[in-house]
Amino acid sequence: xxxxxxxxxxxxxxxxxxxxxxxxxxxxxxxxxxxxxxxxxxxxxxxxxxxxxxxxxxxxxxxxxxxxxxxxxxxxxxxxxxxxxxxxxxxxxxxxxxxxxxxxxxxxxxxxxxxxxxxxxxxxxxxxxxxxxxxxxxxxxxxxxxxxxxxxxxxxxxxxxxxxxxxxxxxxxxxxxxxxxxxxxxxxxxxxxxxxxxxxxxxxxxxxxxxxxxxxxxxxxxxxxxxxxxxxxxxxxxxxxxxxxxxxxxxxxxxxxxxxxxxxxxxxxxxxxxxxxxxxxxxxxxxxxxxxxxxxxxxxxxxxxxxxxxxxxxxxxxxxxxxxxxxxxxxxxxxxxxxxxx
Amino acid sequence: xxxxxxxxxxxxxxxxxxxxxxxxxxxxxxxxxxxxxxxxxxxxxxxxxxxxxxxxxxxxxxxxxxxxxxxxxxxxxxxxxxxxxxxxxxxxxxxxxxxxxxxxxxxxxxxxxxxxxxxxxxxxxxxxxxxxxxxxxxxxxxxxxxxxxxxxxxxxxxxxxxxxxxxxxxxxxxxxxxxxxxxxxxxxxxxxxxxxxxxxxxxxxxxxxxxxxxxxxxxxxxxxxxxxxxxxxxxxxxxxxxxxxxxxxxxxxxxxxxxxxxxxxxxxxxxxxxxxxxxxxxxxxxxxxxxxxxxxxxxxxxxxxxxxxxxxxxxxxxxxxxxxxxxxxxxxxxxxxxxxxxxxxxxxxxxxxxxxxxxxxxxxxxxx
Numbered sequence: 001x002x003x004x005x006x007x008x009x010x011x012x013x014x015x016x017x018x019x020x021x022x023x024x025x026x027x028x029x030x031x032x033x034x035x036x037x038x039x040x041x042x043x044x045x046x047x048x049x050x051x052x053x054x055x056x057x058x059x060x061x062x063x064x065x066x067x068x069x070x071x072x073x074x075x076x077x078x079x080x081x082x083x084x085x086x087x088x089x090x091x092x093x094x095x096x097x098x099x100x101x102x103x104x105x106x107x108x109x110x111x112x113x114x115x116x117x118x119x120x121x122x123x124x125x126x127x128x129x130x131x132x133x134x135x136x137x138x139x140x141x142x143x144x145x146x147x148x149x150x151x152x153x154x155x156x157x158x159x160x161x162x163x164x165x166x167x168x169x170x171x172x173x174x175x176x177x178x179x180x181x182x183x184x185x186x187x188x189x190x191x192x193x194x195x196x197x198x199x200x201x202x203x204x205x206x207x208x209x210x211x212x213x214x215x216x217x218x219x220x221x222x223x224x225x226x227x228x229x230x231x232x233x234x235x236x237x238x239x240x241x242x243x244x245x246x247x248x249x250x251x252x253x254x255x256x257x258x259x260x261x262x263x264x265x266x267x268x269x270x271x272x273x274x275x276x277x278x279x280x281x282x283x284x285x286x287x288x289x290x291x292x293x294x295x296x297x298x299x300x301x302x303x304x305x306x307x308x309x310x311x312x313x314x315x316x317x318x319x320x321x322x323x324x325x326x327x328x329x330x331x332x333x334x335x336x337x338x339x340x341x342x
Numbered sequence: 343x344x345x346x347x348x349x350x351x352x353x354x355x356x357x358x359x360x361x362x363x364x365x366x367x368x369x370x371x372x373x374x375x376x377x378x379x380x381x382x383x384x385x386x387x388x389x390x391x392x393x394x395x396x397x398x399x400x401x402x403x404x405x406x407x408x409x410x411x412x413x414x415x416x417x418x419x420x421x422x423x424x425x426x427x428x429x430x431x432x433x434x435x436x437x438x439x440x441x442x443x444x445x446x447x448x449x450x451x452x453x454x455x456x457x458x459x460x461x462x463x464x465x466x467x468x469x470x471x472x473x474x475x476x477x478x479x480x481x482x483x484x485x486x487x488x489x490x491x492x493x494x495x496x497x498x499x500x501x502x503x504x505x506x507x508x509x510x511x512x513x514x515x516x517x518x519x520x521x522x523x524x525x526x527x528x529x530x531x532x533x534x535x536x537x538x539x540x541x542x543x544x545x546x547x548x549x550x551x552x553x554x555x556x557x558x559x560x561x562x563x564x565x566x567x568x569x570x571x572x573x574x575x576x577x578x579x580x581x582x583x584x585x586x587x588x589x590x591x592x593x594x595x596x597x598x599x600x601x602x603x604x605x606x607x608x609x610x611x612x613x614x615x616x617x618x619x620x621x622x623x624x625x626x627x628x629x630x631x632x633x634x635x636x637x638x639x640x641x642x643x644x645x646x647x648x649x650x651x652x653x654x655x656x657x658x659x660x661x662x663x664x665x666x667x668x669x670x671x672x673x674x675x676x677x678x679x680x681x682x683x684x685x686x687x688x689x690x691x692x693x694x695x696x697x698x699x700x701x702x703x704x705x706x707x708x709x710x
Contacts, residue, residue, distance in 0.1 A: 259346070260343060326396060331702075334684060
């Protein structure tokens with residue numbers, strides 16, 4: 001583990017100031033004493049990083065604005081590393097390099113920044129990805145929300161690029177575990193609603209599990225069920241592929257705490273964000289192999305087949321069966337998910 | 343999950359469906375029995391769990407007006423937006439309300455262009471905002487049925503107890519029984535039975551419904567919101583019809599008591615009085631709302647800010663027909679075309695308790 005004590009807090013005022021983003025000495029000190037310590041592969045003296053690995057053909061970027069920045073089960077830093085690493089994994093690429101750009105608000109405590117940076121360093125170590133370049137900007141107090149982070153990732157392809165166009169009729173749809181924990185952890189932190197057993201975010205590195213999966217099977221398409229939840233992931237792939245999916249809603253694992261809080265807030269767990277769950281499509285002959293690969297990981301022990309790809313009856317449609325057996329559709333959630341009134 | 347899974351048990355639900363079918367078969371009627379569920383939460387359950395589809399040959403569900411967001415008049419929303427635009431005012435609202443279109447904009451749009459609008463889960467959070475920002479005036483957009491009126495009264499109790507002077511309510515609270523009375527008095531009314539809303543009765547009890555059942559000869563079952571609870575209510579209603587009875591029965595007795603919640607009722611009584619209220623899509627219904635008592639007018643935003651509602655623009659008449667159970671959402675010419683969840687024309691498409699939202703969410707736009 002990396003030391004989480006802020007290395008520069010003692011000499012500075014203890015908060016981010018506009019000087020930290022000015023490009024002058026304070027910026028340099030922040031980079032050398034905090035960022036370069038946390039990220040040993042950082043090349044801080046040049047305008048860009050020179051990369052040595054060939055075949056870096058998978059490229060992705062993501063920005064992180066989560067509120068609160070520290071939440072049960074994680075923080076914005078960990079999320080910023082896992083989020084981009086997982087996007088590379090969903091492209092069946094092995095993550096290699098990351099860039100990290102911070103937009104900090106004047107007055108943000110340096111101790112919190114240090115905690116976030118160290119959390120990023122631990123996450124990067126775990127994902128075996130090198131943070132090689134970065135940037136810091138500071139905005140005036142009141143013009144930001146403490147901290148925003150952008151990460152960009154480069155990865156090496158492990159197999160033929162997956163995607164919705166490769167999904168086939170008959171493919172099995174597999175989910176890597178229970179859903180809804182990240183979104184409801186944030187919701188309970190924001191609203192001060194406690195459950196008997198606290199809900200922790202599921203935010204996790206998926207790269208190891210996906211590499212093992214790519215080694216043993218040939219997934220046709222993978223998608224992490226982040227914003228918009230599992231419903232959005234399935235509906236988007238159905239729409240892009242022009243195929244029709246039937247999902248068995250009862251098979252989808254949801255823990256009691258998430259179900260309970262969703263009941264109270266009037267939300268559908270299918271619409272709630274995840275940060276460590278993905279859904280993928282495989283040929284039926286790969287189904288059992290894929291499940292056994294996932295079951296060998298702690299984070300994949302609850303992986304389960306949740307549905308199947310059907311012919312083009314109604315392209316772009318995802319349906320499931322109601323309790324009493326009739327058919328209902330699964331929709332992409334509309335806009336911000338809001339709690340109901342009563 | 344305890345106390346939920348029991349009420350979503352497939353075998354119990356299927357057994358109730360069979361019983362309902364056999365009671366209706368024994369009635370020898372040519373058309374399905376028409377049952378109105380009052381509350382939008384029940385409408386959503388009926389569609390979400392496939393109750394409507396599985397009972398379609400014996401029961402026709404007529405969706406009632408029990409969606410608090412849907413019945414809030416557009417002029418009240420315009421007034422809320424006008425207050426939100428005033429300097430120094432924070433408008434707090436339930437999240438559901440933010441996407442409902444006013445005459446010119448909705449609250450999300452107003453918020454994006456500078457109005458200080460916050461969504462809260464409970465009215466008590468709005469009191470806390472007022473306490474933490476005493477320089478600002480916090481107005482809570484107080485919509486809802488009796489269920490929500492109780493926590494609104496609790497918010498006034500806290501504001502009074504803690505001498506919070508910068509907190510007020512923009513009231514739009516409504517009562518179920520007068521609306522039900524109005525719908526049943528309509529000569530075109532085709533309702534054979536009623537599922538009363540369990541949450542409303544948890545607060546108010548079920549005594550208010552007895553005279554309505556008797557006067558209109560219509561059986562009323564108080565039900566919860568889980569599929570088994572709704573099916574138990576439906577079974578109670580069809581059994582009463584088959585026996586020629588018309589009484590109020592509580593099939594939600596593990597939650598709602600006949601006398602309701604006496605502490606909640608006392609708080610409501612202390613701060614609010616019954617007034618006439620305008621309903622979106624229905625019009626003025628006598629005695630159908632709650633307003634703030636004169637002695638607490640300092641908490642009444644309309645009086646405090648000398649704000650007055652303006653004439654609303656013409657709204658989609660089909661929303662009103664849907665709210666009165668006279669038109670199914672899918673029969674509205676705008677449904678799924680001009681009116682979608684992305685671009686709602688009417689409130690029933692926006693709210694998580696709106697009938698149009700339930701059809702759109704679970705059935706989509708079916709080509710006919």
